[in-house]
Amino acid sequence: MSALHARPATETATAVRAGRISAAAVVQSALEAITAREQGPDGLHAFLSFDSETAISAARAVDALPPARRGPLAGVPVAIKDNLCTIDFPTTCASRFLARYRSPYDATVVRRLRAAGAIIVGKTNLDEFAMGSSTENSAFGPTRNPHDPERVPGGSSGGSAAAVAAGLVPVSLGSETSGSVRQPAALCGVVGVRPTYGRVSRYGLIAFSSSLDQVGPIAANVADAALLLRVVAGADPRDATASERDPAELEDTRDSIADLVIGVPREYFPEELDAGVAAHCHDALDRLRALGAVIRDVSLPHTRHAIPTYYVLAPAEASSNLARFDGVRFGERAPDAASTTDVYELSRSRGFGAEVKRRIMLGSYILASGYHERHYGRAQQVRGLIADDFKRAFDTGIDVLFAPTAPAPAFRFGEKTANPYEMYLADVFVTPSSLAALPAISLPIGRVGALPVGGQFIARWWREADMLRAARALERSYP
Amino acid sequence: MSVAASELEQIARLARLRLTPAEMARLAQQLGDILGHIEELLAIDVEPDQAAPLALEPAVARRRDIADADPLTRPIAEIAPAWREGFFTVPRVLAP
Numbered sequence: 001m002s003a004l005h006a007r008p009a010t011e012t013a014t015a016v017r018a019g020r021i022s023a024a025a026v027v028q029s030a031l032e033a034i035t036a037r038e039q040g041p042d043g044l045h046a047f048l049s050f051d052s053e054t055a056i057s058a059a060r061a062v063d064a065l066p067p068a069r070r071g072p073l074a075g076v077p078v079a080i081k082d083n084l085c086t087i088d089f090p091t092t093c094a095s096r097f098l099a100r101y102r103s104p105y106d107a108t109v110v111r112r113l114r115a116a117g118a119i120i121v122g123k124t125n126l127d128e129f130a131m132g133s134s135t136e137n138s139a140f141g142p143t144r145n146p147h148d149p150e151r152v153p154g155g156s157s158g159g160s161a162a163a164v165a166a167g168l169v170p171v172s173l174g175s176e177t178s179g180s181v182r183q184p185a186a187l188c189g190v191v192g193v194r195p196t197y198g199r200v201s202r203y204g205l206i207a208f209s210s211s212l213d214q215v216g217p218i219a220a221n222v223a224d225a226a227l228l229l230r231v232v233a234g235a236d237p238r239d240a241t242a243s244e245r246d247p248a249e250l251e252d253t254r255d256s257i258a259d260l261v262i263g264v265p266r267e268y269f270p271e272e273l274d275a276g277v278a279a280h281c282h283d284a285l286d287r288l289r290a291l292g293a294v295i296r297d298v299s300l301p302h303t304r305h306a307i308p309t310y311y312v313l314a315p316a317e318a319s320s321n322l323a324r325f326d327g328v329r330f331g332e333r334a335p336d337a338a339s340t341t342d343v344y345e346l347s348r349s350r351g352f353g354a355e356v357k358r359r360i361m362l363g364s365y366i367l368a369s370g371y372h373e374r375h376y377g378r379a380q381q382v383r384g385l386i387a388d389d390f391k392r393a394f395d396t397g398i399d400v401l402f403a404p405t406a407p408a409p410a411f412r413f414g415e416k417t418a419n420p421y422e423m424y425l426a427d428v429f430v431t432p433s434s435l436a437a438l439p440a441i442s443l444p445i446g447r448v449g450a451l452p453v454g455g456q457f458i459a460r461w462w463r464e465a466d467m468l469r470a471a472r473a474l475e476r477s478y479p
Numbered sequence: 480m481s482v483a484a485s486e487l488e489q490i491a492r493l494a495r496l497r498l499t500p501a502e503m504a505r506l507a508q509q510l511g512d513i514l515g516h517i518e519e520l521l522a523i524d525v526e527p528d529q530a531a532p533l534a535l536e537p538a539v540a541r542r543r544d545i546a547d548a549d550p551l552t553r554p555i556a557e558i559a560p561a562w563r564e565g566f567f568t569v570p571r572v573l574a575p
Contacts, residue, residue, distance in 0.1 A: 087553070104551045104558040237547070308517045319494060326495065328569065345497040357496055361506055362513060364494040365482070375517060381525045420509055421516060 005030035016075035023059035023075025030077035046163040050122025071117030079172040082123040085204035094138035097351030107204020124159030151410040154184030161188040179430025181216040182442035186405035186454020197437035198243040201236035209317040252465035258292030267303035268403035276448030300389040306432040312379035319363025387436040405442040409451035
């Protein structure tokens with residue numbers, strides 16, 4: 001029997017609500033596992049902070065409630081990406097700039113998790129300000145991939161994915177600007193969801209690129225990811241972009257996928273695709289066909305323009321969003337500053353790491369006079385073409401698309417750090433749907449050696465229920 | 480594509496970053512490389528009226544204009560690094 005904390009979240013919550021196990025015992029078990037796995041030079045380093053006293057006391061509060069009020073996530077230990085604000089843990093964004101920052105409020109998603117009975121056990125590692133695909137950009141050191149300590153867990157939500165993959169928590173929250181939940185989920189062999197833009201509130205998520213940022217769940221199985229999504233989704237008066245659509249529409253308990261038409265975009269299967277990844281994707285398509293789904297080839301012709309489009313729009317938004325980190329409003333202030341300009345420049349130059357500076361410089365360059373007119377407007381138009389590709393495919397009767405999540409399994413530390421653009425290409429299959437604001441889910445579909453491979457379903461806007469149903473069916477088809 | 484040193488210096492000033500000569504040299508090469516990839520967007524055939532990329536909702540949901548409870552879970556004075564008579568106190572950044 002698996003350790004108390006490593007059981008599926010749905011099982012744990014049911015058992016805690018029924019009084020068969022205590023939330024405190026579950027959380028204690030998780031904290032012992034975290035402590036054991038994080039320690040020493042070979043530690044996983046999935047967490048930037050965790051706190052037994054806070055977590056156990058929150059668990060006891062759940063145990064003290066009458067069973068009917070214990071909530072859908074009663075006693076479930078959850079890890080939170082460290083760019084989501086929490087009142088009882090530091091919120092560092094994996095940046096030296098925010099090393100001592102304590103948020104005065106909880107992010108809406110964190111508040112909803114607590115209200116559902118979940119226990120926040122700690123905050124997880126990420127690429128600084130969520131900028132990266134490997135967690136190598138964390139100011140506090142990278143996270144290791146639980147399947148091979150010499151390799152990256154993906155990113156930017158690498159800590160959240162590794163914590164679930166190592167069995168330290170059953171579920172976690174990450175965030176995506178462009179694939180930062182799905183790509184680490186694929187590289188770590190767990191499930192990761194990007195909701196439709198607007199499905200989940202971003203209040204309390206430290207902004208990177210506001211037209212793209214979304215909070216998404218990571219879990220060991222599809223049912224747990226769906227449960228977490230239902231809990232955090234829904235309207236929020238504190239985030240004007242959070243949709244008022246009813247989260248109940250996320251529910252679809254049907255098992256059969258015989259009515260689903262699944263599109264396979266040919267641009268996601270280029271010659272350079274890792275042979276093992278391609279083989280597992282074709283095997284998954286065979287399984288879906290055997291389950292009764294109709295498989296159909298489609299073309300999304302503007303796919304190859306997604307990465308350059310993203311690297312115009314996202315850095316432009318980031319350079320503006322990160323202006324608030326100036327040593328006055330937010331961030332460590334340079335103690336030796338002699339003038340106002342010194343305060344800003346010295347604080348920012350010492351506080352930000354190399355990748356964050358690179359993106360701020362790129363964004364500032366793109367927004368500067370001359371370049372803005374030529375490139376920013378064009379990138380917005382190409383973003384429209386990319387979204388149109390998806391719309392046209394869905395309009396032909398396709399319900400969900402299936403494709404690899406990442407072009408290859410987890411890469412080695414340092415393998416892509418010398419060339420930033422090569423690192424950006426790790427997100428080549430997750431960026432187009434991010435730009436198009438579509439929902440998607442990555443799930444494990446096999447292994448190449450010890451390394452997991454992820455496949456993703458991309459659904460129509462607001463039709464997460466379709467992709468969750470397809471993912472559940474595919475997941476069940478594996479032994 | 481190459482980025483001139485003078486352009487980079489101007490951008491760093493606008494971005495409020497004070498960069499070392501080594502950082503500037505590295506960024507000149509890396510930004511040039513990234514901008515080179517971005518140039519491909521100019522060659523794409525785009526209809527002149529294709530402007531707004533996405534329209535997911537008819538309108539952004541606006542919250543009702545009613546007074547709400549303070550979202551802060553602790554009094555603000557407790558959070559402030561330094562506090563006096565109802566104000567945050569911060570080091571002087573403007574010359575007296």
